[in-house]
Amino acid sequence: MKLFLGKFFLFLNLFFVSLFGDTQLIKKENSDSNTTLLVIGGIHGDEPGGYFAASILATHYKIHSKNLWIVPNLNQESILKNSRGIHGDMNRKFSQLAHNDKDKETVEEIKKIITQQNVSLVLNLHDGNGFYRKTDKGNIFNPNAWGQTCVIDQCNLSNQPFGDLNKIAADIKERINQKLIEEHHTFDVKNTNTKFDDEAMQLSLTYFAVTNNKPAFAIESSKNLPSLSQKVFYHLLAIEEFMNIMDISFERTFELSEQNLVTILDNYGNLNINNNIFIDLTNIKKFLSFIPIKSESNAFKFSNPLGSVVREGQNFVVYIGNKKVTTLSPQYFEMLEPCKKEKGFDVVIDGKKFSLDYASDFFVHDDFNITRKDGYRVNVIGYKATGQVEESGIAIKLQDFDRRFSMDVDGLVYRVEFYKNDEFCSMSKVHFRQDNEK
Structure with missing residues (x-):
């Protein structure tokens, strides 16, 4: 049973967290413009590069002009299980969906967010297999791979400020390829030509967006990269270049490097329980016994937007994304x-x-x-x-x-x-x- 998932933030930059049903939407807004970049992580629960990048974007970036919206953990249940989709592939549910589909509420909520009037461009973050190459160079480097790509469904979207999808994707590719960790990490543009050539992609989030006149791209880091920090590095690099193209002014609290991301990813932040217990989750033991809490209606609040608590038997298990951080064995008390x-x-x-x-x-x-x-x-x-x-x-x-x-x-x-x-x-x-x- 999944318990209360708190949203509690203690960072220098201010932002607003709202809920569309159970979907967490983090807004970093300014009054100078309605231009808004929407970044979505975690549609596939086994692609941590995307959702950890989105969480760092939420906690370590300040937006000085225009707007940034972030959904860091769209498919939270699948993230906890490190599964592509415990109820099936959520990214194949944006055309038709059975009334009793367990992902229906989440899919409808993100559709409403995407179609908000001031959403100007949508990024869906993924980790894909292999390294995309236009010619076949083996099992890892080939045209069927998805890793290290900026994916578009079509070349153009009429009457939109960011509607030249192919040109934008090409610009992103060139900018990323100037900052590679390793030479073979090169990015490329992958145009699925969805309307005519890819029936599966016709069911996807990005195709839903473009058919609703919203410029949309998927960013795919490679699952074959050796570390989570490298996956996150390329996602953040791509997001920053999209913000540059959109003239979104930003600053971050760290220098963007793989080593700095290792440190940030190892810092799980804080857990607030009922406003009378605060626990630093970094360097914490895997099991803590006799934690004083109420027998019901406990409020668990996290500084990390990927934080969640799951009841397993008599214990409360604390997660950051797909990482089991610690287990709390409770001792129940009346609270003063x-x-x-x-x-x-x-x-x-x-x-x-x-x-x-x-x-x-x-x-x-x-x-x-x-x-x-x-x-x-x-x-x-x-x-x-x-x-x-x-x-x-x-x-x-x-x-x-x-x-x-x-x-x-x-x-x-x-x-x-x-x-x-x-x-x-x-x-x-x-x-x-x-x-x-x-």
Whole structure:
């Protein structure tokens, strides 16, 4: 059973997240123009280059002029299963669709988004097999391959500012080929001539778009590229060149390189549970036990738009895209709602006193001591106490912890939980700094 999928963003650039039914639509807009680029990732759940590129576009890019809309995870259920389509190929459902098809709601929602009046150009992101070549050069490099292409359904679309599809695709090809990681990664234009030559493509998202007078392209990185970071690199490179052609002014928070993308892809962001637990998902252990939550109606919110939580048996499994990040074993409590409005707690850190908010992180070199507060009980998870019910008023060092209870794989982050009248209030985290950290 799929649970609440939160959308929670903590980034420098502001954007608006709306829902068409269950479809996540991220809007980065300006008032200077109605020109809008729509980028869609994840129509095939086993093509992570596309949907991870879309998520980075959502979280690490700022748009200064015109508009960018992003649907990062169109086929979310298939992404979780790393399947092309658990209910069949969603990209073959844009012409006719049975009333009882399980993808029907999602397909109808994305159709409504595509046909919005101010959508000027549509990009559908894929990872395709092999490396497209116009002549046959073997099993990987041949005309039947889809990888490393800018795909168009036809050459032109009349009476549209970006209607010269063939010229735009050729321009994109030339721009990308100037920035290749390896020489054999070359891009080319693949025109499927859909109306006359390709019945399967007549059922696709891009053909639906062009038949509704919307310029549309598919970008296909190669599944034969050796890493996810390379797939994402070429998708972002293509998207940026489309934004340049459309005069969409943008900036990103990083230099576009394969190595920087490795770092970004390894950063899974944060998970907020019920606004009283915040978990950094990067470098997290694969299993965390006794996480205090409500027995029902929990709100899971992510800083990464690909985040989701799935109930598996008694546990809650956390995913970023198709990557299983951690499993949370719950312990159910009544939640003390007013706790969020009260003053936080005092703590002595390395001999200095600080006042901290609930559900905050604090950093320690030597030891920390939570000041006692009337009516509250402190539970320091993993602290090897002897016969103590309440763990405030105690100076605690890193060596006092059982490393099995750390939240991170390095054994440096531990939970500090606050209770009032046996109701859970909030969880803070203590981070022990290593000797070379300031």
